[in-house]
Structure formats: C-alpha cells, structure tokens
Amino acid sequence: MNELVARMANHASVRQFKDQPLSTEIKQELLTAAQSGASSNFVQAWTVLEINDKAVRSKLGQLAHCEPYVLHSGVFYVFIADLYRQKILLEQHHQDIASLRNLESLLVSVVDTTISAQNMVIAAEQMGLGICYIGGLRNDLFQVKQLLTLPELTVPLFGLTIGEPLSQNEVKPRLPQANQVAIDVYPRQQFTDLSAYDQITGDYYQNRTQNNQQTNWSQKNLAFFKEIRRPEVSQFIKKQGFVL
Ligand SMILES: Cc1cc2nc3c(=O)[nH]c(=O)nc-3n(C[C@H](O)[C@H](O)[C@H](O)COP(=O)(O)O)c2cc1C
The missing domain is CATH 3.40.109.10 (NADH Oxidase)
Incomplete structure (x- = not known):
C-alpha cells in the first residue's frame, strides 16, 4: 500500500x-x-x-x-x-x-x-x-x-x-466499500444492507480497549438521528445573511 x-x-x-x-x-x-x-x-x-x-x-x-x-x-x-x-x-x-x-x-x-x-x-x-x-x-x-x-x-x-x-x-472499521462505492448507478439494496458491517462494528465496540459497548453502527445511527439536531443552526445561518 x-x-x-x-x-x-x-x-x-x-x-x-x-x-x-x-x-x-x-x-x-x-x-x-x-x-x-x-x-x-x-x-x-x-x-x-x-x-x-x-x-x-x-x-x-x-x-x-x-x-x-x-x-x-x-x-x-x-x-x-x-x-x-x-x-x-x-x-x-x-x-x-x-x-x-x-x-x-x-x-x-x-x-x-x-x-x-x-x-x-x-x-x-x-x-x-x-x-x-x-x-x-x-x-x-x-x-x-x-x-x-x-x-x-x-x-x-x-x-x-x-x-x-x-x-x-483503535482505528474504527469503515463501511465496507460494497456499501459505499459502485459503478454507474446507485445500488439501493447493496448500499443499505448493513448486516455485515453491523457484525464488524458490533465486534469492534464490544472488544475495543476503552469505553466498550454493546452496540453497532446501525444502532448508533438510530440513536443519533432520533431527534432533530441543532435546529438553531439554520436560524444562525440566516442571521449571518444567507438566504436558504
Ligand atoms: C466535522 C467533524 C466534527 C467532529 N466533532 C467532534 C467533536 O465535537 N468532539 C469529538 O470528540 N469528536 C468530534 N469528531 C470526531 C468524530 O467523532 C470521529 O471522527 C468519528 O467518531 C470517527 O472516529 P475516528 O476519527 O477516530 O476515525 C468530529 C469529526 C468531524 C469530521
């Protein structure tokens, strides 16, 4: 490499x-x-x-x-x-x-x-x-x-x-390229089948040396996107003079 x-x-x-x-x-x-x-x-x-x-x-x-x-x-x-x-x-x-x-x-x-x-x-x-x-x-x-x-x-x-x-x-395992990279057209099924990655990230979160957790990438994202984050950002951007 x-x-x-x-x-x-x-x-x-x-x-x-x-x-x-x-x-x-x-x-x-x-x-x-x-x-x-x-x-x-x-x-x-x-x-x-x-x-x-x-x-x-x-x-x-x-x-x-x-x-x-x-x-x-x-x-x-x-x-x-x-x-x-x-x-x-x-x-x-x-x-x-x-x-x-x-x-x-x-x-x-x-x-x-x-x-x-x-x-x-x-x-x-x-x-x-x-x-x-x-x-x-x-x-x-x-x-x-x-x-x-x-x-x-x-x-x-x-x-x-x-x-x-x-x-x-420790280095966090990234998405498999099969979930993120394709040729010519967007393969919806392939990109959204996260089962292999959840297995990999489940192992990673369970076995890492610090702050280990019973979770995986899908669960992390479900928790992260449970609520609308920082809704006041758009207000700030408008106040700064941008027209959204
Ligand atoms: C734009 C951006 C903002 C981030 N903000 C924070 C932050 O406020 N606090 C923090 O501890 N880490 C922050 N991070 C680090 C991410 O949590 C981290 O990159 C991600 O979990 C992947 O882990 P890695 O960088 O160790 O590979 C941020 C990363 C990016 C790209």
Missing part, C-alpha cells in the same frame, strides 16, 4: 495531547497544507482562526463539551466558511451581493473550508501529530460568533485541535 494511504487508513481521532504549543514552523506548514487544496472557482471562501486566548479557548471547549482536549493541545484552530471578503470586494465596486447570499455560495464555502481542514489533518498526521475535529462548536454558534467577533456571511463550521498524542484510539 502507498505509504500515505497506509497512514490515512490508520487515522483515529486523538482526545489526549501533550499540553505543549506547536512551533511556529510546524503551524506554518500546517497552514500551507490547508491553503493548498482545490477551491471551487478559486474563491478560497474560508478562514482559519488560531485561538490563543486561553479564556476564549476554554469557553469554546466548554460549549463543545470537549474542554480538556481543546484547551490542552498543541494548537486549536476554528475553521470558518467565509464570504465576507467577497462581500467587501463587491460592495467596494457597487455590485449587488445577492449572489453571495444563496445556498449555492454557502455550499461552495462549506466545501472549500472542509477541503482545507482535511488537508491540514493529513499533513498533521503525516508529521506524527494527532487531531480531533470539534463540531461541538455548533452547539452554540451565536456565542462562537460573539467570542470570535465574526462578521456577516461567515459560518464557523468546526474546530480542529492538534498536538502530540498522549494516547491512541
């Missing part, structure tokens, strides 16, 4: 880090990786904020219910879908900004932001660092906006905490 792919297949989120800041050089390299992704029409519609203020970092960790590994890691970034730059540009040229406000522009910025973050993740893991995305920021986007003084047409999507790992989780 290709060396990089082998490393990617070994990914597991890290939730315990050395409490030691990453060097400026390493952070610079991580940011270069983030900036090197493809970008829809080259709009580069994202921003990353490095959170160094301990009080803000702690607050963000608390609202995400991940304070220990947001506060104690090598660096904590917040990734933000961002069309504010374009807003200012268009306004300076007396151009209507309706085109920035629509769902398609929001999707463009969300995809660009995600590509940049995952590029950073691959670079970090290639350097032997551990990472954990922190989508828990979306528990309270209004507070995140206030803490980070975010302008219109920005949406904080997730945090990313990175550092020297103190512990390593």
